[in-house]
Amino acid sequence: MAELQIRRLDSGAPDFSEALDALLAWDSVSDAGVQAAVDDIVEAVRCRGDAALLEYTRRFDRVSADTVPALEFSQDQLQAALAAIDPELRAALEHAAARVRAYHEHQKQDSWTYTEADGTVLGQQIRPLDRAGLYVPGGKAAYPSSVLMNAIPAKVAGVAELIMVSPTPDGVANDIVLAAAAIAGVDRLFAIGGAQAVAALAYGTETIPRVDKIVGPGNIYVATAKRKVFGQVGLDMIAGPSEILVVCDGKTDPDWIAMDLFSQAEHDEDAQSILISPDVDFLAAVENSIRRLLPDMEREAIIRASLEGRAALIAVPDLATAIDLVNRIAPEHLELSVDAPETLLPEIRHAGAIFMGRHTPEALGDYCAGPNHVLPTSGTARFSSPLGVYDFQKRSSLIQCSESAAPLGKTASVLARGEALTAHARSAEMRWPTK
Incomplete structure (x- = not known):
């Protein structure tokens, strides 16, 4: 079998933006x-x-x-x-x-x-x-x-x-x-x-x-x-393939990170696993771990297809650039495998679930951590949230005006007549006649 090939991207490359867009592109429209x-x-x-x-x-x-x-x-x-x-x-x-x-x-x-x-x-x-x-x-x-x-x-x-x-x-x-x-x-x-x-x-x-x-x-x-x-x-949502984005400072065991990437890749061939790091030697170490560990995986063929088709190892100059990419990608699952991950939270605007620290693999979130594993995919974390209790509730506005609410009636009347909706205006005026 041919040696596994994984994309290597550099955020400083002239064509990086186009390459990232191509990597993230996903068309879930039915034929x-x-x-x-x-x-x-x-x-x-x-x-x-x-x-x-x-x-x-x-x-x-x-x-x-x-x-x-x-x-x-x-x-x-x-x-x-x-x-x-x-x-x-x-x-x-x-x-x-x-x-x-x-x-x-x-x-x-x-x-x-x-x-x-x-x-x-x-x-x-x-x-x-x-x-x-x-x-x-x-x-x-x-x-x-x-x-x-x-x-x-x-x-x-x-x-x-x-x-x-x-x-x-x-x-x-x-x-x-x-x-x-x-x-x-x-x-x-x-x-x-x-x-x-x-x-x-x-x-x-x-x-x-x-x-x-x-x-x-x-x-x-x-x-x-x-x-x-x-x-x-x-x-709830129309979900795309599962995704993981790992940001690592290079200090985590590369075997751990490789297995975290596998944990999404084994879902199906279209799943996406991305690692971002300012340490290029660490990216190489993780790639070596991937090649060494992959043959022992039960779902090797699926993982291989996912990694070769949609995975990437991305080099960045610093963690600030990594977080900029996080917000651009808006991942379903985000692992912050770094020292003091909480210090990065204020800058993260878009992510379905955030796994903080070196001992918090995404797999725990899939099963038993507590937060919901139904998460926005394909960049929809820009405007969507995890499934929750609020998805099964509805809200009704409550309004009860008193006889003393004449100022409200006056405002409604003026605005309604401004829109040429006379019945609206008179509905208010009948309750609070203009003196």
């Missing part, structure tokens, strides 16, 4: 074939409900059922799966869930009001969504961590009913995923997936309840379906 297929599936489920769900489940997952209710797991089945998994794995899931729950409890917000001098009351009422839908991939891999990270914030927010969908190809259910659903408090779980499951959550069928918001990752068909139904329901 025409995917879009057409999703359009047909969504429309069929919207119009024919359960019957269409059964047809697509037979076609894509090779699962035959006479009714959609037959595809629902009972709470007893979830508890049985929890009892059946390895005790050490159960303990790890429960430990992770407790930490995720404790962190998200801090995000809860309460309704508030204040009263002005004339008696006018203003405020905000905060309420949870009535019902949320959670998509969890099935098939090639099991992601119980996705169940915990998506379901627990919803339950902490007070969502009354959480509906989870997850495909079971060939009728094979994953006990670890079912166990995670039990731990997280999922209310109902259906063995359906793909664009058809997204459509069912968005529009509702005879069996699947319509939800207010859909969260959770999926393949290109799922992502395309989420785009199509947006507006009918709320969405």
Whole structure:
């Protein structure tokens, strides 16, 4: 096998900006074939409900059922799966869930009001969504961590009913995923997936309840379906490939950094791993570690494709330049493997999650640190935030005016007449007539 080739970039090179743009470029738009297929599936489920769900489940997952209710797991089945998994794995899931729950409890917000001098009351009422839908991939891999990270914030927010969908190809259910659903408090779980499951959550069928918001990752068909139904329901985000950006001063064990880069590269061939350092000798050491450690990795082929296709080792003159690049890239995961990482925080404007210090690998964030692992990708950390309790709450403005609020009425009247909206003006003037 040919020797691994990883891009080496220098921030001082004349063509660096163009090279970085090319490295970061990611087009997640569906092709025409995917879009057409999703359009047909969504429309069929919207119009024919359960019957269409059964047809697509037979076609894509090779699962035959006479009714959609037959595809629902009972709470007893979830508890049985929890009892059946390895005790050490159960303990790890429960430990992770407790930490995720404790962190998200801090995000809860309460309704508030204040009263002005004339008696006018203003405020905000905060309420949870009535019902949320959670998509969890099935098939090639099991992601119980996705169940915990998506379901627990919803339950902490007070969502009354959480509906989870997850495909079971060939009728094979994953006990670890079912166990995670039990731990997280999922209310109902259906063995359906793909664009058809997204459509069912968005529009509702005879069996699947319509939800207010859909969260959770999926393949290109799922992502395309989420785009199509947006507006009918709320969405968490349309996520791109996983990313890690490591800033290191050259003092961390290069094997540690190599493995941190692997931890994202092993997700899939399109994942992106970038290391930035002012120490060019350290970049070389990490490259040597990568070449030495890669042959022993179980997902060697995926890691190799990811590193050769989208990874880079970037030399910078100093850490200040590194932070400038961080803000330009706006990474999903940022590791600050440096002395006193907290001193860099004031300059960091864009990052999904920030892992501080040499003993804080990103992998802990994926599973059990506590903060959510559902993070903005592809530069969207410039305007987006991690999934949280706030994603499952909605806010209503509160306004109560008193008889003494004539100045407000006068202001509204003047502005309304300025916009030629006479009914608006008279609505205020009738309550507070001009003397």
